[in-house]
Amino acid sequence: MPFWQAAREGRFLIKHCSSCGRAHWHPRQLCPFCFSAETEWWDRFFRPPLSFDKRQRSKSH
Numbered sequence: 001m002p003f004w005q006a007a008r009e010g011r012f013l014i015k016h017c018s019s020c021g022r023a024h025w026h027p028r029q030l031c032p033f034c035f036s037a038e039t040e041w042w043d044r045f046f047r048p049p050l051s052f053d054k055r056q057r058s059k060s061h
């Protein structure tokens, strides 16, 4: 799985849905929002939208 492989190398990958445009952290094949299979990998250098960052932070609170 590319996600864990990258994590082991010290990189973070998140998935981005090209169908609804939302990013999700969990390494899933299907988008959890619109269940589209058209997801692609983002590495940590690709900044996700601010709304995504906020949601993740409030969840862990």
Ligand SMILES: [Zn+2]
Pocket (backbone or CB within 6 Å): 017, 018, 019, 020, 021, 022, 031, 032, 033, 034, 035, 036
């Ligand atoms: Zn989607």
